[in-house]
Amino acid sequence: MPGMSKVLVTGGCGYVGSHALVELVRVGFDPVSIDDLSRSDESILDRVERITGRRVPNVRVNLADPAQARRCFAAHVDAAAVVHLAAYKRAAESVERPLLYWDNNLNSLLNALAGADRHGIPAFVFSSSCAVYGQPVELPVTEDAPFGAPANPYARTKQVGEQAIADLAPRSRTRFAALRYFNAVGAHESGELGERPYGEPDNLVPRLAWAALGRLPSMVVHGGDYDTKDGTCVRDYVHVSDIARAHVLAIRHLAARPSGDFAVFNLGSGTGTTVLEAIAAFQRATGRKPAYRLGPRRPGDTGAVFADNRRAGEELGWRPELGLEQMMRTAWQWERRATTKEK
Numbered sequence: 263m264p265g266m267s268k269v270l271v272t273g274g275c276g277y278v279g280s281h282a283l284v285e286l287v288r289v290g291f292d293p294v295s296i297d298d299l300s301r302s303d304e305s306i307l308d309r310v311e312r313i314t315g316r317r318v319p320n321v322r323v324n325l326a327d328p329a330q331a332r333r334c335f336a337a338h339v340d341a342a343a344v345v346h347l348a349a350y351k352r353a354a355e356s357v358e359r360p361l362l363y364w365d366n367n368l369n370s371l372l373n374a375l376a377g378a379d380r381h382g383i384p385a386f387v388f389s390s391s392c393a394v395y396g397q398p399v400e401l402p403v404t405e406d407a408p409f410g411a412p413a414n415p416y417a418r419t420k421q422v423g424e425q426a427i428a429d430l431a432p433r434s435r436t437r438f439a440a441l442r443y444f445n446a447v448g449a450h451e452s453g454e455l456g457e458r459p460y461g462e463p464d465n466l467v468p469r470l471a472w473a474a475l476g477r478l479p480s481m482v483v484h485g486g487d488y489d490t491k492d493g494t495c496v497r498d499y500v501h502v503s504d505i506a507r508a509h510v511l512a513i514r515h516l517a518a519r520p521s522g523d524f525a526v527f528n529l530g531s532g533t534g535t536t537v538l539e540a541i542a543a544f545q546r547a548t549g550r551k552p553a554y555r556l557g558p559r560r561p562g563d564t565g566a567v568f569a570d571n572r573r574a575g576e577e578l579g580w581r582p583e584l585g586l587e588q589m590m591r592t593a594w595q596w597e598r599r600a601t602t603k604e605k
Contacts, residue, residue, distance in 0.1 A: 269293045269513065270338055270383075272325060272374055273347035274318070275302035277457045278389065278446060280310055281506035282345055284455065287314040289510050294341075295320040296334060297348070301460040309454040325370035335377025343385035343513045344378050346371060349419070352464055353393070353562040356416035367419035368426075375430055382435045385516040387509055390424055390440040392498070392530065392567050393417035401534065402570040405442070405526045414562030424526070431524040437516040438523065444498035444530030444569050446505050448589035449596035456596030457502075466497075466537060467590065470544045471597035473552035481552055483537050485559035490566055494537035498530035498568035501584035501592075505529055511578040530569025531582050540586070547590035 269286055273279040274295025279302075286293040287310075295307065295318055304320050311317050323334045325348050349367040350356070356363040371388070378386045394417060395403050396410020412418040427438050447467040449456030462478075463469050473481040486493040508529050516523065535543075545551050574580040584592075 267291055267342035268338065268340055269343045269345060270296055270341045271345045271347065272296045272370070273302075273349065275299060275304055275306045275320060276347060278443075278502060278505055279347045280306045280455050281450060281502050282347070282509050283310050283318050284313050284450065285503070285506040285510055287316050287318070291510070293318050294338065296323050296325065298322055298324040301350070303458070306455070306458075313450065313452050313454050325373050326366050328373050331373035331377055335381055339381040341383050343387065343516070344374060344383055345387045345389075345509050345513075346374050347389045348374070349389065351416060352460070353414045353416045354464055354560060356414050357562050360415040363415045363419055367416070368422060371423045372426060375426065378436050379430060379434045384437060385513050386436050386438045387512045387516070388423065388427060388438065388440045390442045390526075391417065391420045392442050392444045392528070392569065394421045394424065394442060395567060397564045398567055401566060402532060402568050403528070404570040405528055405573055413564050416562075428524055431522050433522070435521045437519045437521060439512045439516055439525045439527065441505075441508055441512060442526065442528050443505055444500050444528070444567070446502045447499050447593060448501040448503065448584065449592040450503060451592060453595045453599045456593060456600065458600070466540060467544070467593045468597065470541065470552050471594055473554065474548065474550040474594070475597060475601050477601065479553065481554040482557040483554055484557055484563060486556040487559070488565040490536055492536050492538045495563060496534040496536050496566035496568060497540070498533065499535055499540065499586055499589055500529060500531050500582050501589045504582045504584055508574065508578065508580045511580050515578050525577070527574040527578060528569040528571050529574060529580070530571050532569050532571045534566060534568035535586065543586045544590040544594070547587040548594040550594070
């Protein structure tokens with residue numbers, strides 16, 4: 263695929279999206295962010311520019327609106343790829359507001375798929391999730407494992423999203439990949455980019471950092487009675503910069519595939535880490551001991567999930583490069599910097 267090919271990044275001002283923009287610029291693509299800014303801020307593009315030296319434009323479009331989506335894709339028929347990241351992702355919120363998640367996550371995907379298919383955009387990379395597996399029967403979980411009972415509406419939207427792609431792919435000129443993220447954590451090494459939660463964070467690492475900074479009096483560990491080595495949930499943590507790099511590899515992989523191809527890849531470290539082990543890694547990486555307490559299980563959580571990531575290594579040439587303590591160190595660096603600027 264030639265250099266400076268245009269890539270549309272939906273949700274480009276979000277957490278993974280902003281890191282994907284940096285990686286795309288770094289390797290010579292010409293990304294365009296598509297983000298309605300409902301849960302993000304266009305000022306994130308200032309940070310992308312400071313890292314890359316290039317201003318990435320943002321097109322403010324609500325992709326869940328078919329008319330807006332059609333106009334947007336008609337203006338970018340020369341795109342070489344779409345990276346679709348425009349989804350809400352708070353599992354607990356999806357339990358409380360399921361229709362919000364169905365409307366945004368499914369309709370934005372369907373409209374983006376329609377745009378890519380209508381204009382014959384060669385590659386489409388979908389941001390999926392390990393949540394599609396539910397509670398896996400076997401660990402580590404492979405891409406061939408069947409979908410499990412979804413723990414929450416967010417997970418179900420990802421399952422249905424992949425099924426929609428699978429139905430479309432054989433009849434499309436576009437090639438498709440679904441990247442099933444495990445737990446994306448960390449921040450860009452520069453400290454310029456990181457996770458900016460919508461409201462109070464519900465993910466572990468931002469909550470750890472907030473507790474360490476005193477922005478939370480203590481952090482609740484949701485559940486201490488799971489069937490794991492220390493009773494807390496087991497997760498597979500992977501650095502957001504490693505995830506961003508996988509999108510570039512997926513675009514290049516699809517360029518060599520036949521039309522209508524649909525590939526699925528796990529993006530995880532391949533290692534299961536309990537919540538208490540993650541807290542210990544945070545303490546080692548930062549020298550800070552955030553206050554925490556054990557609480558009840560949280561609706562929509564599964565006990566344990568971690569990846570078999572061999573397919574991504576064999577077919578994409580992707581392997582995670584940044585370890586757990588680097589994830590914690592960069593997340594802490596980002597949160598300290600962001601908190602200082604807010605004062």
